[in-house]
Amino acid sequence: xxxxxxxxxxxxxxxxxxxxxxxxxxxxxxxxxxxxxxxxxxxxxxxxxxxxxxxxxxxxxxxxxxxxxxxxxxxxxxxxxxxxxxxxxxxxxxxxxxxxxxxxxxxxxxxxxxxxx
Numbered sequence: 392x393x394x395x396x397x398x399x400x401x402x403x404x405x406x407x408x409x410x411x412x413x414x415x416x417x418x419x420x421x422x423x424x425x426x427x428x429x430x431x432x433x434x435x436x437x438x439x440x441x442x443x444x445x446x447x448x449x450x451x452x453x454x455x456x457x458x459x460x461x462x463x464x465x466x467x468x469x470x471x472x473x474x475x476x477x478x479x480x481x482x483x484x485x486x487x488x489x490x491x492x493x494x495x496x497x498x499x500x501x502x503x504x505x506x507x508x
Contacts, residue, residue, distance in 0.1 A: 414482050
């Protein structure tokens, strides 16, 4: 299980700069961030969960940022296929293209090239 959301907005008590839309069915749990922070102080199990969730989100975001900054379009698609293959089957292609920083036509060319080679 993973956490998602505008953590920086929750931490700074500012409005979130984006919204999140589920593109497939999910089971979601909403947690009041301020209330959770209060519990983190006195409950070791909640503190451990908090650290695990934030660490996981940080690692995923850092890996994606590194991929976007250091890889070409084909490498970004291959990275996604290796690290999040379920997305390729569950998410519309125009969203996949946006996620890896290319337009849908470029994504189609990349997929065609990889399937023929």
